[in-house]
Amino acid sequence: xxxxxxxxxxxxxxVAYITADSDINPTCLLNYLHENQIIIGGFRGFKARKTQFxxxxxxxxxxIESFNNNMYDELLRLLRNEHETAxxxxxIIDQLKVLKYxxxxxxxxxxxxxxxxxxxxxxxxxxxxxxSIDKQxxxxxxxxxxxxxxxxxxxxxxxxxxxxxxxxxxxxxYCLKKxxxxxxxxxxxxxxxxxxxxxxxxxxxxxxxxxxxxxxAFEEAFEEELQMEMRKSPKNTKTCVTNAIxxxxxxxxxxxxxxxxxxxxxxxxRAKERAKYVTAMDQMYSKLxxxxx
Ligand SMILES: *[C@@H]1O[C@H](CO)[C@@H](O)[C@H](O)[C@H]1NC(C)=O
Ligand SMILES: *[C@@H]1O[C@H](CO)[C@@H](O)[C@H](O)[C@H]1NC(C)=O
Numbered sequence: 001x002x003x004x005x006x007x008x009x010x011x012x013x014x015v016a017y018i019t020a021d022s023d024i025n026p027t028c029l030l031n032y033l034h035e036n037q038i039i040i041g042g043f044r045g046f047k048a049r050k051t052q053f054x055x056x057x058x059x060x061x062x063x064i065e066s067f068n069n070n071m072y073d074e075l076l077r078l079l080r081n082e083h084e085t086a087x088x089x090x091x092i093i094d095q096l097k098v099l100k101y102x103x104x105x106x107x108x109x110x111x112x113x114x115x116x117x118x119x120x121x122x123x124x125x126x127x128x129x130x131x132s133i134d135k136q137x138x139x140x141x142x143x144x145x146x147x148x149x150x151x152x153x154x155x156x157x158x159x160x161x162x163x164x165x166x167x168x169x170x171x172x173x174y175c176l177k178k179x180x181x182x183x184x185x186x187x188x189x190x191x192x193x194x195x196x197x198x199x200x201x202x203x204x205x206x207x208x209x210x211x212x213x214x215x216x217a218f219e220e221a222f223e224e225e226l227q228m229e230m231r232k233s234p235k236n237t238k239t240c241v242t243n244a245i246x247x248x249x250x251x252x253x254x255x256x257x258x259x260x261x262x263x264x265x266x267x268x269x270r271a272k273e274r275a276k277y278v279t280a281m282d283q284m285y286s287k288l289x290x291x292x293x
Contacts, residue, residue, distance in 0.1 A: 024067055028060035029110050038103050039110070067109075068102040084145075091144035092137075098289075099136045104129055143289065146282040154257050154277045158270070161261025170200045175210035176255050185252050190269070193259060218251045222288060237291050244287035253280045 033039045072093055079089040096102075111117065111125045142149045177195045180186055186193075196202060223241050245251065257277055260270065 024060070024063045024109070026110075026113060028063060029106065029113075031060060032064050033103075033106060033110055036103070038107060064106070067106070071102060071105050072097070088144050092140045095140035095143055096136060099140070101133070101136050104133050104136065108133070139285065139289065142285050143282075146278055146285075150278040150281040151274060153254075153281065154274045157254060157257035158261035158274075161258045170198045171202075171205050172210045172214065174200065174202060175205060175207035176214055177259060178207055179211050180252060180256060180259070183252075185249070186256055191260070191263065191265070193263060214255075215245075215251055218254070219245055240291035241288060244284050244291065248280050248284040248287065250280060250284045253277050 075096070076089055076093055079092060080086070084092070108126065108129050111122050111129065114122060117125075174196050177193055181188065181193065181195065219242055222245060223238060253276070257273070260273055265273070
C-alpha cells in the first residue's frame with residue numbers, strides 16, 4: 001500500500017501566473033489592503049515613512065474592481081485554453097471568488113511594487129503568496145471537477161497497489177487492513193482480503209499505534225495542502241481539518257482503493273467503488289474548504 005499521500009495528491013497545474021497590467025497607484029493599493037485587513041502589520045516600512053492612510057476614494061475602489069474583473073477574465077480565458085469546459089471554468093472562477101483569490105493577486109501586486117520592504121522579505125512574501133495562488137487553483141479544480149481529479153487519484157492508488165512491497169510496511173499494512181475489517185468499512189461478502197499475506201508475526205504489534213501513525217500522516221498532508229492564509233487560528237484549523245477527514249472516513253477510502261488494487265476486482269466493482277471514493281473525497285474537500293474561511 002502507498003502511504004506517500006503528498007505524492008499522490010500533488011497536481012500538476014499549468015495555468016501560468018497572470019501578470020495583469022494595473023493602473024492602481026501604490027497608495028490606493030495600500031489603502032485597500034489595509035482597510036480590508038488583508039495585510040496586517042508587515043508593512044512597518046510605510047509607517048516609518050509616514051505614509052498616509054487616506055480614506056479609499058471612489059476611483060481607487062473602481063480601479064481595484066476593474067483589476068479584479070480583468071484578472072478573472074484573463075484566468076477564464078486561460079482555463080478555456082487548458083480545455084476546461086465552460087461549466088468547469090465558471091465553477092473554478094466562482095470558487096476562487098469565494099476564496100478571495102483577487103486579494104492574493106492584489107497582495108502580489110503590492111509586494112512586487114513595494115520599494116520600501118527589504119528585498120529578502122519581499123522575496124519570501126512573494127513566494128508564500130504564489131504558493132497560496134497555486135493552492136487555491138488546485139483546490140478549486142478539485143472541487144469543480146471531482147469526477148476527473150478524484151477518479152484519477154483512485155486509479156493511481158488502485159494501479160500502483162502492487163508496486164510497493166516494502167518489508168517495513170508489512171506491519172502497518174496488516175493493521176490498516178484489520179482496521180477496515182474490524183470497523184466493517186467494506187462488504188466482507190463481496191471482497192475477501194488476506195490480512196496477513198506475508199505471514200509476519202502479529203503477536204507483538206500494537207495496531208492502535210499503526211493506525212494513529214497513518215492517520216496523522218494523512219492529516220498532515222492536508223494541513224500542508226491548506227496552508228493558505230490562515231484566517232482562523234492554526235489550532236482551530238487543525239481541528240477542522242481533522243474533523244473533515246475523520247467524518248468522511250477519507251483515510252479509509254484511500255486505503256481501500258489501494259487494497260482493491262492489490263486483490264484485483266471486476267470492472268463493475270471497480271467502477272462502483274471508484275464512484276464511492278469520488279463522493280467521499282468530494283465531501284471531504286467541501287468540508288476542508290470551510291476550515292480557513
Ligand atoms: C455485499 O456483497 C454481496 C455479494 O456481492 C451482496 O449480495 C450484498 O448485497 C452486499 N451487501 C451490501 C450491504 O451491499
Ligand atoms: C495485483 O496483484 C494481484 C495478485 O497477483 C492481481 O490479482 C491484481 O489484479 C493486481 N492488481 C493490479 C492493479 O494489477
